[in-house]
Amino acid sequence: MAAPLPEKIQTAVVTGGATGFGALAVRALHKAGFRVVITDVDPGPAEALAQELDLAGETAVIGTLDVTKPDDFQTILDRSVERWGSVEVLVNNAARTAVQPVLEIDPADFNAIMAVNAGGTFTGCQIFGRHFRDRGYGRIINMASLAGQNGGTATGAHYAASKGAILTLTKIFARDLAPFGVTCNAIAPGPMDTPMVRSVITPEKMAGALANIPVGKLGDPDFVAGLVALLAGPEAAFVTGACWDVNGGIYMR
Numbered sequence: 001m002a003a004p005l006p007e008k009i010q011t012a013v014v015t016g017g018a019t020g021f022g023a024l025a026v027r028a029l030h031k032a033g034f035r036v037v038i039t040d041v042d043p044g045p046a047e048a049l050a051q052e053l054d055l056a057g058e059t060a061v062i063g064t065l066d067v068t069k070p071d072d073f074q075t076i077l078d079r080s081v082e083r084w085g086s087v088e089v090l091v092n093n094a095a096r097t098a099v100q101p102v103l104e105i106d107p108a109d110f111n112a113i114m115a116v117n118a119g120g121t122f123t124g125c126q127i128f129g130r131h132f133r134d135r136g137y138g139r140i141i142n143m144a145s146l147a148g149q150n151g152g153t154a155t156g157a158h159y160a161a162s163k164g165a166i167l168t169l170t171k172i173f174a175r176d177l178a179p180f181g182v183t184c185n186a187i188a189p190g191p192m193d194t195p196m197v198r199s200v201i202t203p204e205k206m207a208g209a210l211a212n213i214p215v216g217k218l219g220d221p222d223f224v225a226g227l228v229a230l231l232a233g234p235e236a237a238f239v240t241g242a243c244w245d246v247n248g249g250i251y252m253r
């Protein structure tokens, strides 16, 4: 009897995957058995990670993708399809975080943050969503934020508004892609223990910040990365259009 064919390795593209939480999501996906395409506006810092995960460059590769450029999304998709036949997962993680009082935000800065965070997520969902629809399978995971639900505390109105837009886009893509075997979910973390958060919540501000978190500590980004991998799996077929809150009890609904 012929040996069963090995199951096809699924491919996951992560935006903003070179540093911070994105790199942890890449690790979690790779550990869960996905081939990872680690993209970023400058993927250079991810080269060491890709080599650590797979020196042969087969299950972990890097690629340049500025999420404000639709052509970059299309190029990464086309190259991945050319090399491996298909892509199964997109993680829209890239974002710009900004801290500024609302009355001081320059409208041009507002638009720039919206373009990266909300615009980038829209473009990714649309371009990869078409591929997923045509294949009849796909998983989209959008990194939103508690700020998109409660208006934010440590971050600016542009960041918070962009994350609120991501939550709405998640529902729309989920609804329209559901008949095609494609799910689209959002994760809304509160402050996770990442370099970005530690740059915003300086040591002097930390005690005050923790006092406002019911569980009294920052979130574990590895747990959230595990959630990305969970939602990326084929078994996560019955969850779509959802927002997964991971906020230490700051916002309950």
Ligand SMILES: NC(=O)c1ccc[n+]([C@@H]2O[C@H](COP(=O)([O-])OP(=O)(O)OC[C@H]3O[C@@H](n4cnc5c(N)ncnc54)[C@H](O)[C@@H]3O)[C@@H](O)[C@H]2O)c1
Binding pocket: 015, 016, 017, 018, 019, 020, 021, 022, 039, 040, 041, 042, 065, 066, 067, 068, 092, 093, 094, 095, 096, 097, 116, 143, 144, 145, 146, 188, 189, 190, 191, 192, 193, 194, 195, 196, 197
């Ligand atoms: N850290 C937290 O506590 C927290 C909380 C809630 C939500 N989030 C969300 O999780 C995600 C990751 O957060 P993080 O803490 O790692 O942030 P980060 O700022 O450390 O990393 C963001 C990544 O996005 C990349 N990026 C920025 N602009 C880009 C562009 N135009 N195209 C492609 N890549 C671009 C950066 O190069 C970087 O690698 C973000 O969506 C963020 O909003 C984080």
